[in-house]
Amino acid sequence: MSIGTESPKMRRLRRFALAAIITNIGIVITGGAVRITGSGLGCPTWPRCDEDSFIPRAGGEHTTWQTAIEFGNRLLTFVVLGAAIAVFVQVRRTRPHTRTVEVLTWGLPIGILAQVVLGGITVLTGLSPYTVAAHFLVSMVLISIAVALHERVRPTDGHPPASTGIRHATTALAVVGFIVLILGTITTGAGPHGGDLAAPRFGIDIRLIAIAHADAVWMLVGLTVGLVAVTWRSGPPRLRSALRILLVVELLQGAIGYTQYALGVPQLLVGLHIVGAAVMWAVLSAAWIRARPVPTAMADAGGTGSVAGEASVPEGPIAQDVPPTVRPDVTTPR
Numbered sequence: 001m002s003i004g005t006e007s008p009k010m011r012r013l014r015r016f017a018l019a020a021i022i023t024n025i026g027i028v029i030t031g032g033a034v035r036i037t038g039s040g041l042g043c044p045t046w047p048r049c050d051e052d053s054f055i056p057r058a059g060g061e062h063t064t065w066q067t068a069i070e071f072g073n074r075l076l077t078f079v080v081l082g083a084a085i086a087v088f089v090q091v092r093r094t095r096p097h098t099r100t101v102e103v104l105t106w107g108l109p110i111g112i113l114a115q116v117v118l119g120g121i122t123v124l125t126g127l128s129p130y131t132v133a134a135h136f137l138v139s140m141v142l143i144s145i146a147v148a149l150h151e152r153v154r155p156t157d158g159h160p161p162a163s164t165g166i167r168h169a170t171t172a173l174a175v176v177g178f179i180v181l182i183l184g185t186i187t188t189g190a191g192p193h194g195g196d197l198a199a200p201r202f203g204i205d206i207r208l209i210a211i212a213h214a215d216a217v218w219m220l221v222g223l224t225v226g227l228v229a230v231t232w233r234s235g236p237p238r239l240r241s242a243l244r245i246l247l248v249v250e251l252l253q254g255a256i257g258y259t260q261y262a263l264g265v266p267q268l269l270v271g272l273h274i275v276g277a278a279v280m281w282a283v284l285s286a287a288w289i290r291a292r293p294v295p296t297a298m299a300d301a302g303g304t305g306s307v308a309g310e311a312s313v314p315e316g317p318i319a320q321d322v323p324p325t326v327r328p329d330v331t332t333p334r
Protein backbone atom coordinates (compact mmCIF):
# COMPACT_ATOMS: atom_id res chain seq x y z
CA MET A 1 0.00 0.00 0.00
CA SER A 2 1.33 3.43 -0.81
CA ILE A 3 1.75 6.49 1.36
CA GLY A 4 -1.54 8.11 2.37
CA THR A 5 -3.87 5.28 1.34
CA GLU A 6 -5.57 2.80 3.62
CA SER A 7 -7.45 -0.46 3.13
CA PRO A 8 -10.98 -0.77 4.61
CA LYS A 9 -9.69 -3.19 7.27
CA MET A 10 -6.93 -0.83 8.32
CA ARG A 11 -9.38 2.06 8.37
CA ARG A 12 -11.56 0.04 10.75
CA LEU A 13 -8.54 -0.64 12.96
CA ARG A 14 -7.68 3.07 13.04
CA ARG A 15 -11.29 3.88 14.03
CA PHE A 16 -11.21 1.31 16.82
CA ALA A 17 -7.96 2.86 18.06
CA LEU A 18 -9.69 6.27 17.98
CA ALA A 19 -12.57 4.77 19.97
CA ALA A 20 -10.02 3.53 22.51
CA ILE A 21 -8.66 7.09 22.86
CA ILE A 22 -12.14 8.58 23.25
CA THR A 23 -13.41 5.98 25.74
CA ASN A 24 -10.28 6.25 27.89
CA ILE A 25 -10.57 10.05 27.99
CA GLY A 26 -14.31 9.66 28.64
CA ILE A 27 -13.84 7.43 31.69
CA VAL A 28 -11.30 9.88 33.14
CA ILE A 29 -13.96 12.61 32.86
CA THR A 30 -16.72 10.49 34.42
CA GLY A 31 -14.26 9.39 37.13
CA GLY A 32 -13.71 13.10 37.80
CA ALA A 33 -17.49 13.57 38.00
CA VAL A 34 -17.62 10.79 40.63
CA ARG A 35 -15.04 12.68 42.68
CA ILE A 36 -16.40 16.22 42.44
CA THR A 37 -20.00 15.17 43.13
CA GLY A 38 -18.89 13.33 46.27
CA SER A 39 -20.13 10.03 44.81
CA GLY A 40 -16.96 8.00 45.38
CA LEU A 41 -18.67 5.70 47.87
CA GLY A 42 -22.05 5.71 46.08
CA CYS A 43 -21.39 1.99 45.84
CA PRO A 44 -19.62 1.51 49.19
CA THR A 45 -17.96 -1.80 48.42
CA TRP A 46 -16.37 -3.73 45.56
CA PRO A 47 -16.87 -5.80 43.40
CA ARG A 48 -20.46 -5.68 44.68
CA CYS A 49 -22.23 -2.33 44.85
CA ASP A 50 -23.28 -3.07 48.45
CA GLU A 51 -22.86 -6.06 50.76
CA ASP A 52 -25.58 -8.11 49.07
CA SER A 53 -25.97 -6.85 45.53
CA PHE A 54 -23.91 -6.19 42.40
CA ILE A 55 -26.38 -3.51 41.32
CA PRO A 56 -27.49 -0.44 43.27
CA ARG A 57 -30.61 -0.63 45.48
CA ALA A 58 -32.62 2.14 47.08
CA GLY A 59 -32.12 3.01 50.74
CA GLY A 60 -28.33 3.33 51.10
CA GLU A 61 -26.43 6.14 52.82
CA HIS A 62 -25.93 8.05 49.57
CA THR A 63 -28.43 9.80 47.33
CA THR A 64 -29.79 7.97 44.29
CA TRP A 65 -27.81 10.36 42.11
CA GLN A 66 -24.51 9.62 43.82
CA THR A 67 -25.08 5.89 43.56
CA ALA A 68 -26.08 6.23 39.89
CA ILE A 69 -22.95 8.28 39.10
CA GLU A 70 -20.60 5.83 40.80
CA PHE A 71 -22.32 2.73 39.36
CA GLY A 72 -22.50 4.36 35.89
CA ASN A 73 -18.76 4.90 36.03
CA ARG A 74 -18.25 1.22 36.90
CA LEU A 75 -20.41 0.20 33.92
CA LEU A 76 -18.39 2.41 31.57
CA THR A 77 -15.46 0.07 32.16
CA PHE A 78 -17.20 -2.38 29.83
CA VAL A 79 -17.34 0.24 27.06
CA VAL A 80 -13.62 1.00 27.48
CA LEU A 81 -12.85 -2.73 27.50
CA GLY A 82 -15.04 -3.20 24.42
CA ALA A 83 -12.98 -0.69 22.44
CA ALA A 84 -9.74 -2.36 23.61
CA ILE A 85 -11.00 -5.80 22.56
CA ALA A 86 -12.11 -4.43 19.18
CA VAL A 87 -8.56 -3.10 18.62
CA PHE A 88 -7.09 -6.42 19.79
CA VAL A 89 -9.21 -8.48 17.39
CA GLN A 90 -8.76 -6.12 14.45
CA VAL A 91 -4.98 -6.11 14.88
CA ARG A 92 -5.10 -9.89 14.54
CA ARG A 93 -7.22 -9.59 11.40
CA THR A 94 -4.80 -7.18 9.76
CA ARG A 95 -1.50 -8.89 10.53
CA PRO A 96 1.40 -8.60 10.04
CA HIS A 97 2.19 -5.57 12.20
CA THR A 98 5.35 -4.29 13.76
CA ARG A 99 6.22 -5.62 17.18
CA THR A 100 5.47 -2.17 18.64
CA VAL A 101 1.84 -2.43 17.52
CA GLU A 102 1.54 -6.00 18.81
CA VAL A 103 2.89 -5.06 22.24
CA LEU A 104 0.77 -1.90 22.50
CA THR A 105 -2.33 -3.94 21.67
CA TRP A 106 -1.77 -6.11 24.76
CA GLY A 107 -1.20 -2.99 26.86
CA LEU A 108 -4.80 -1.79 26.55
CA PRO A 109 -6.72 -4.78 28.00
CA ILE A 110 -4.02 -5.48 30.60
CA GLY A 111 -4.07 -1.84 31.72
CA ILE A 112 -7.87 -1.79 31.90
CA LEU A 113 -7.93 -4.94 34.05
CA ALA A 114 -5.33 -3.30 36.32
CA GLN A 115 -7.65 -0.29 36.55
CA VAL A 116 -10.57 -2.52 37.57
CA VAL A 117 -8.49 -3.84 40.48
CA LEU A 118 -7.14 -0.37 41.35
CA GLY A 119 -10.67 1.06 41.27
CA GLY A 120 -11.72 -1.68 43.69
CA ILE A 121 -8.79 -0.94 46.01
CA THR A 122 -9.75 2.77 45.86
CA VAL A 123 -13.26 1.98 47.12
CA LEU A 124 -12.07 -0.55 49.72
CA THR A 125 -9.54 1.95 51.15
CA GLY A 126 -12.30 4.54 51.55
CA LEU A 127 -10.89 6.63 48.63
CA SER A 128 -7.24 6.81 49.70
CA PRO A 129 -5.69 9.78 47.85
CA TYR A 130 -2.73 7.55 46.92
CA THR A 131 -4.90 5.09 44.99
CA VAL A 132 -7.09 7.87 43.54
CA ALA A 133 -3.91 9.46 42.15
CA ALA A 134 -2.57 6.12 40.87
CA HIS A 135 -5.95 5.38 39.23
CA PHE A 136 -5.79 8.70 37.37
CA LEU A 137 -2.16 8.25 36.30
CA VAL A 138 -2.69 4.70 35.00
CA SER A 139 -5.52 6.10 32.85
CA MET A 140 -3.03 8.60 31.43
CA VAL A 141 -0.74 5.71 30.47
CA LEU A 142 -3.70 3.99 28.78
CA ILE A 143 -4.46 7.18 26.83
CA SER A 144 -0.81 7.25 25.66
CA ILE A 145 -1.02 3.62 24.54
CA ALA A 146 -4.24 4.26 22.60
CA VAL A 147 -2.77 7.39 20.96
CA ALA A 148 0.43 5.53 20.04
CA LEU A 149 -1.61 2.73 18.48
CA HIS A 150 -3.69 5.21 16.52
CA GLU A 151 -0.56 6.91 15.21
CA ARG A 152 1.11 3.64 14.27
CA VAL A 153 -1.79 2.11 12.34
CA ARG A 154 -2.55 5.15 10.18
CA PRO A 155 -0.86 5.59 6.81
CA THR A 156 2.44 7.47 6.99
CA ASP A 157 2.74 10.90 5.36
CA GLY A 158 6.14 9.93 4.00
CA HIS A 159 7.81 12.91 5.66
CA PRO A 160 11.32 12.35 7.10
CA PRO A 161 11.33 12.01 10.92
CA ALA A 162 12.34 14.81 13.28
CA SER A 163 16.00 15.41 14.15
CA THR A 164 17.56 13.70 17.17
CA GLY A 165 17.57 17.01 19.06
CA ILE A 166 13.83 17.44 18.60
CA ARG A 167 13.21 13.83 19.60
CA HIS A 168 15.13 14.37 22.86
CA ALA A 169 13.22 17.61 23.46
CA THR A 170 9.88 15.82 23.08
CA THR A 171 11.05 13.23 25.61
CA ALA A 172 11.84 16.07 28.04
CA LEU A 173 8.37 17.45 27.26
CA ALA A 174 6.76 14.11 28.12
CA VAL A 175 8.73 13.82 31.39
CA VAL A 176 7.81 17.36 32.50
CA GLY A 177 4.21 16.78 31.35
CA PHE A 178 3.94 13.65 33.50
CA ILE A 179 5.44 15.52 36.48
CA VAL A 180 2.70 18.16 35.98
CA LEU A 181 0.11 15.38 36.11
CA ILE A 182 1.63 13.83 39.25
CA LEU A 183 1.76 17.20 41.02
CA GLY A 184 -1.83 17.85 39.88
CA THR A 185 -3.02 14.62 41.50
CA ILE A 186 -1.17 15.51 44.72
CA THR A 187 -2.85 18.95 44.64
CA THR A 188 -6.18 17.19 44.28
CA GLY A 189 -5.32 14.85 47.17
CA ALA A 190 -4.64 17.91 49.34
CA GLY A 191 -7.84 19.66 48.26
CA PRO A 192 -11.48 19.38 49.28
CA HIS A 193 -12.76 17.13 46.47
CA GLY A 194 -11.90 13.68 47.77
CA GLY A 195 -15.01 11.93 46.42
CA ASP A 196 -16.62 11.66 49.88
CA LEU A 197 -16.75 13.93 52.93
CA ALA A 198 -14.97 11.25 54.98
CA ALA A 199 -12.24 10.53 52.39
CA PRO A 200 -8.68 10.73 53.78
CA ARG A 201 -6.54 13.65 52.49
CA PHE A 202 -2.80 14.21 52.08
CA GLY A 203 -1.86 16.31 55.08
CA ILE A 204 -0.15 19.02 53.05
CA ASP A 205 -0.96 22.65 52.39
CA ILE A 206 -2.81 22.84 49.06
CA ARG A 207 -1.27 26.28 48.37
CA LEU A 208 2.29 24.93 48.44
CA ILE A 209 1.62 21.96 46.21
CA ALA A 210 -0.51 24.04 43.80
CA ILE A 211 2.43 26.47 43.41
CA ALA A 212 4.79 23.57 42.64
CA HIS A 213 2.21 22.22 40.18
CA ALA A 214 1.91 25.62 38.44
CA ASP A 215 5.73 26.06 38.35
CA ALA A 216 6.05 22.73 36.53
CA VAL A 217 3.36 23.96 34.12
CA TRP A 218 5.49 27.01 33.31
CA MET A 219 8.42 24.70 32.49
CA LEU A 220 6.13 22.67 30.26
CA VAL A 221 4.84 25.76 28.46
CA GLY A 222 8.43 27.02 28.01
CA LEU A 223 9.52 23.72 26.46
CA THR A 224 6.46 23.66 24.20
CA VAL A 225 7.05 27.24 23.01
CA GLY A 226 10.66 26.28 22.22
CA LEU A 227 9.55 23.23 20.22
CA VAL A 228 6.86 25.18 18.37
CA ALA A 229 9.50 27.78 17.42
CA VAL A 230 12.08 25.21 16.30
CA THR A 231 9.55 23.34 14.14
CA TRP A 232 7.79 26.50 12.87
CA ARG A 233 9.00 26.15 9.27
CA SER A 234 10.48 22.68 9.18
CA GLY A 235 10.06 19.28 10.79
CA PRO A 236 7.33 16.70 10.20
CA PRO A 237 4.00 18.50 9.54
CA ARG A 238 2.05 16.17 11.84
CA LEU A 239 4.45 16.93 14.69
CA ARG A 240 4.18 20.65 13.98
CA SER A 241 0.38 20.61 14.18
CA ALA A 242 0.40 18.49 17.38
CA LEU A 243 2.81 20.94 19.05
CA ARG A 244 0.72 23.97 18.11
CA ILE A 245 -2.48 22.36 19.40
CA LEU A 246 -0.58 21.35 22.54
CA LEU A 247 0.45 24.94 23.23
CA VAL A 248 -3.14 26.19 22.87
CA VAL A 249 -4.45 23.42 25.17
CA GLU A 250 -1.74 24.13 27.77
CA LEU A 251 -2.56 27.85 27.83
CA LEU A 252 -6.31 27.21 28.18
CA GLN A 253 -5.66 24.59 30.84
CA GLY A 254 -3.31 26.92 32.71
CA ALA A 255 -5.99 29.66 32.66
CA ILE A 256 -8.56 27.22 34.06
CA GLY A 257 -6.03 26.09 36.68
CA TYR A 258 -5.30 29.61 37.96
CA THR A 259 -8.99 30.55 37.91
CA GLN A 260 -10.11 27.48 39.85
CA TYR A 261 -7.31 28.05 42.36
CA ALA A 262 -8.31 31.71 42.85
CA LEU A 263 -12.00 30.81 43.21
CA GLY A 264 -11.45 28.03 45.78
CA VAL A 265 -11.75 25.03 43.42
CA PRO A 266 -15.44 25.23 42.34
CA GLN A 267 -16.73 21.89 41.02
CA LEU A 268 -17.42 23.00 37.45
CA LEU A 269 -13.91 24.35 36.90
CA VAL A 270 -12.35 21.30 38.57
CA GLY A 271 -14.32 19.17 36.09
CA LEU A 272 -13.11 21.26 33.13
CA HIS A 273 -9.55 21.02 34.46
CA ILE A 274 -9.81 17.21 34.38
CA VAL A 275 -11.06 17.32 30.76
CA GLY A 276 -8.15 19.65 29.91
CA ALA A 277 -5.59 17.39 31.59
CA ALA A 278 -6.73 14.30 29.67
CA VAL A 279 -6.85 16.14 26.33
CA MET A 280 -3.46 17.78 26.94
CA TRP A 281 -1.89 14.43 27.72
CA ALA A 282 -3.39 12.83 24.58
CA VAL A 283 -2.02 15.63 22.37
CA LEU A 284 1.37 15.52 24.11
CA SER A 285 1.51 11.75 23.56
CA ALA A 286 0.75 12.29 19.87
CA ALA A 287 3.54 14.88 19.62
CA TRP A 288 6.02 12.49 21.26
CA ILE A 289 5.23 9.63 18.92
CA ARG A 290 5.10 11.85 15.82
CA ALA A 291 8.66 12.99 16.52
CA ARG A 292 9.79 9.39 16.16
CA PRO A 293 10.44 7.52 12.92
CA VAL A 294 7.81 4.96 11.98
CA PRO A 295 9.55 1.70 12.95
CA THR A 296 10.23 -0.63 10.12
CA ALA A 297 9.99 -4.30 10.94
CA MET A 298 13.80 -4.46 10.81
CA ALA A 299 14.34 -1.70 13.36
CA ASP A 300 11.48 -2.95 15.50
CA ALA A 301 13.03 -6.41 15.73
CA GLY A 302 16.44 -5.03 16.65
CA GLY A 303 17.83 -5.57 13.17
CA THR A 304 17.59 -9.34 13.12
CA GLY A 305 15.06 -11.82 11.88
CA SER A 306 14.00 -13.77 8.91
CA VAL A 307 12.97 -12.53 5.53
CA ALA A 308 9.30 -12.49 4.85
CA GLY A 309 7.60 -14.12 1.97
CA GLU A 310 5.23 -12.14 -0.23
CA ALA A 311 2.30 -14.46 0.50
CA SER A 312 2.36 -13.75 4.23
CA VAL A 313 2.07 -9.98 3.88
CA PRO A 314 -1.58 -9.09 3.56
CA GLU A 315 -2.86 -5.90 5.25
CA GLY A 316 -0.99 -4.26 8.09
CA PRO A 317 1.24 -1.20 8.16
CA ILE A 318 4.28 -3.36 7.60
CA ALA A 319 2.84 -4.06 4.20
CA GLN A 320 2.37 -0.32 3.76
CA ASP A 321 5.74 0.92 4.87
CA VAL A 322 8.38 -1.71 4.37
CA PRO A 323 9.50 -3.62 1.33
CA PRO A 324 8.62 -7.30 1.77
CA THR A 325 12.26 -8.37 1.74
CA VAL A 326 12.91 -6.57 5.05
CA ARG A 327 10.00 -7.68 7.21
CA PRO A 328 11.72 -9.92 9.73
CA ASP A 329 8.88 -10.13 12.22
CA VAL A 330 6.77 -11.85 9.59
CA THR A 331 7.24 -15.60 9.75
CA THR A 332 9.08 -17.05 6.80
CA PRO A 333 7.22 -19.82 5.01
CA ARG A 334 9.61 -22.73 4.67
Ligand code: HEM
Pocket residue numbers: 032133136180181182183184185186187188191192193210211213214217220249250251253254255256257258259260261265270273274276277280
Ligand atom coordinates in the same frame (compact mmCIF):
# COMPACT_ATOMS: atom_id res chain seq x y z
C1 HEM B 1 -0.89 22.33 31.44
C2 HEM B 1 -1.49 22.80 32.51
C3 HEM B 1 -2.06 21.93 33.61
C4 HEM B 1 -2.30 20.57 33.66
C5 HEM B 1 -2.04 19.53 32.57
C6 HEM B 1 -2.87 20.28 34.94
C7 HEM B 1 -3.24 19.02 35.38
C8 HEM B 1 -3.85 18.75 36.58
C9 HEM B 1 -4.24 17.44 37.01
C10 HEM B 1 -3.99 16.15 36.26
C11 HEM B 1 -4.87 17.57 38.21
C12 HEM B 1 -5.44 16.43 39.06
C13 HEM B 1 -6.81 16.04 38.57
C14 HEM B 1 -7.36 14.88 39.36
O1 HEM B 1 -6.65 14.29 40.20
O2 HEM B 1 -8.53 14.55 39.17
C15 HEM B 1 -4.85 18.96 38.55
C16 HEM B 1 -5.39 19.48 39.72
C17 HEM B 1 -5.29 20.83 40.07
N1 HEM B 1 -4.66 21.81 39.35
FE1 HEM B 1 -3.81 21.66 37.52
N2 HEM B 1 -2.98 21.45 35.65
C18 HEM B 1 -2.47 22.47 34.89
C19 HEM B 1 -2.36 23.79 35.28
C20 HEM B 1 -2.67 24.30 36.52
C21 HEM B 1 -2.37 25.63 36.98
C22 HEM B 1 -1.60 26.70 36.19
C23 HEM B 1 -2.90 25.75 38.22
C24 HEM B 1 -2.78 26.98 39.09
C25 HEM B 1 -2.47 26.93 40.35
C26 HEM B 1 -3.54 24.49 38.55
C27 HEM B 1 -4.21 24.20 39.73
C28 HEM B 1 -4.75 22.98 40.07
C29 HEM B 1 -5.51 22.73 41.29
C30 HEM B 1 -5.84 23.75 42.39
C31 HEM B 1 -5.86 21.38 41.29
C32 HEM B 1 -6.67 20.61 42.34
C33 HEM B 1 -8.14 20.60 41.95
C34 HEM B 1 -8.95 19.74 42.90
O3 HEM B 1 -9.17 20.15 44.03
O4 HEM B 1 -9.34 18.64 42.48
N3 HEM B 1 -3.36 23.63 37.50
N4 HEM B 1 -4.23 19.66 37.55
